[in-house]
Amino acid sequence: MPALAENKMEITPDELIRIQAYLRSKFGNEGLAVRPRAQTPDSIEVILNGEFIGVVYKDEDEGEVSYDFNMAILDIDLPEK
Numbered sequence: 455m456p457a458l459a460e461n462k463m464e465i466t467p468d469e470l471i472r473i474q475a476y477l478r479s480k481f482g483n484e485g486l487a488v489r490p491r492a493q494t495p496d497s498i499e500v501i502l503n504g505e506f507i508g509v510v511y512k513d514e515d516e517g518e519v520s521y522d523f524n525m526a527i528l529d530i531d532l533p534e535k
Contacts, residue, residue: 463496463512463513463514463519464495464496464512465490465495465496465497465498465510465512469512470488470489470490470498473488473498473510473521474486474487474488477500477523483502485502485503486500486501486502487500487501487502488500488501488510489501491509496511496512496513497509497510497511497512498510500523500525507525508523508524508525508526509523509524510522510523510524511524
């Protein structure tokens with residue numbers, strides 16, 4: 455069975471603005487910002503109040519475009535028990 459090809463696509467400046475507006479609205483936080491990643495046009499960085507918190511990847515499958523927000527949480531960043 456052949457491996458599935460990943461359909462990575464460049465995030466346009468218009469999409470960047472729309473994704474930022476969506477994240478700000480969804481999380482109710484104007485401190486959220488997005489910016490392009492160097493040499494990685496299929497994804498953007500997500501910044502919260504100046505701190506990097508994750509990456510949004512763009513994907514297309516069977517003509518449908520989606521965006522995947524990936525946020526890693528380090529155990530040292532979790533509150534104490």
